[in-house]
Amino acid sequence: MSEFRIGYVSSIDYENGLCEVHYPDRDDTVTEKVPFISNREYRMPEVEDLVAVLHPGDSPEDAVVLGTIWNVKIKPAEGKKGIYRKEYSNKNGEAYRKFDADAKELTDKVKGKKILxxxxxxxxxxxxxxxxxxxxxxxxxxxxxxxxxxxxxxxxSASTITASAGTVNITGGGGDVVVSGKSLVNHTHKDSLSGDTTPPV
Structure with a gap:
């Protein structure tokens, strides 16, 4: 006979995605290690989290944890109309994705490095x-x-840099441009009498 129960997580098997659930209202009984509904998404609760559990049979191991439940200990980080928020940590604000329907704004936030x-x-x-x-x-x-x-x-820095535009403006308070060893600022030429010209000013 199927039965719906509310209990508290008492231990967690992180490697296999299982946990034991403690029922204070049922003579402090504890389930066998039972699975979470996952949909291939891994996120384990913490010990003492309040969870909803479905028992489809009479055996203690015939159970599946449906998920955690908001309660006095665990409250929404930002509960208001139009906010859809998913926490990626058991501590609110560490890492989350939020969509604000009113502002039409999607936010990804993490206190650390984000790798894509x-x-x-x-x-x-x-x-x-x-x-x-x-x-x-x-x-x-x-x-x-x-x-x-x-x-x-x-x-x-590149093997080749190409700039093409109708107008090119380069402004600097100092520095130089050197191409093939020739300085734009300090280069000189030979005049008609084979003498050196002065650098451009």
Missing amino acids: EAESLEIKVGGATVTVGKSGAVTINSPAGITIKAAGTMEL
């Missing part, structure tokens, strides 16, 4: 596209301007 691994990647925002190909080549296409600003040093 893919064979290729394409990001589209408005009419702009950033593509990272399988070879590692990066392409940025924008129907508007592209601005790069840095408070510190910006370095460009």
Whole structure:
């Protein structure tokens, strides 16, 4: 006979995705190690978490944990209408994804490093596209301007750098451009009498 029960997690088998559940209202009985409904998603509770359990048979091992339940100990991190939030940690705010339906805003947050691994990647925002190909080549296409600003040093390093535009403006308070060992700032030429000219000013 199927039965629905509420209990507390008493121990966890992290490797196999199982836990034991303690029922204070049933003479402090404890289940065998029973599985969570997973849908191939791994997230284990903590000991003392309140959980809902389905017992489809009479045997203690015939049970499955349906999930955790909001209670006095565990409350929503941000409970309000229009908010859809998934915590990726048992501690609120450590790592989560949130969608605010009113603001039409999706937020991913983690207190630490975020790693994205893919064979290729394409990001589209408005009419702009950033593509990272399988070879590692990066392409940025924008129907508007592209601005790069840095408070510190910006370095460009490549086997070949090609710049093409209707107008090219380069402004600097100092420095030099050297191509094939020739300095733009300090280079000189031979005049008609085979003498050296002065550097450009």
